[in-house]
Amino acid sequence: MLGPDLAKVEFTWKWAPNTLGEAFDASGPIVKSFNKRDRTILIQKYGANFYRRGATRVTVTFMRTDTQWRITAE
Numbered sequence: 001m002l003g004p005d006l007a008k009v010e011f012t013w014k015w016a017p018n019t020l021g022e023a024f025d026a027s028g029p030i031v032k033s034f035n036k037r038d039r040t041i042l043i044q045k046y047g048a049n050f051y052r053r054g055a056t057r058v059t060v061t062f063m064r065t066d067t068q069w070r071i072t073a074e
Helices: 019-023 036-046
Strands: 006-013 056-064 069-071
Touching: none
Parallel strands: none
Antiparallel strands: 006 056, 056 069
């Protein structure tokens, strides 16, 4: 808590893709089988990602209003 109406929360999360998501994992065998140009386009233009990498840590600040907590604009 940063004050009675302000809190900073740290989240640690990791992707857990389903079977279809595995096909779009940039480090998976399907995407690796593409040539370098096509693989780059798939990653940059269509959102293939490295879902198997380690956990991601994110810090979010929340402010309490009269009825609820809201994410503050940073």
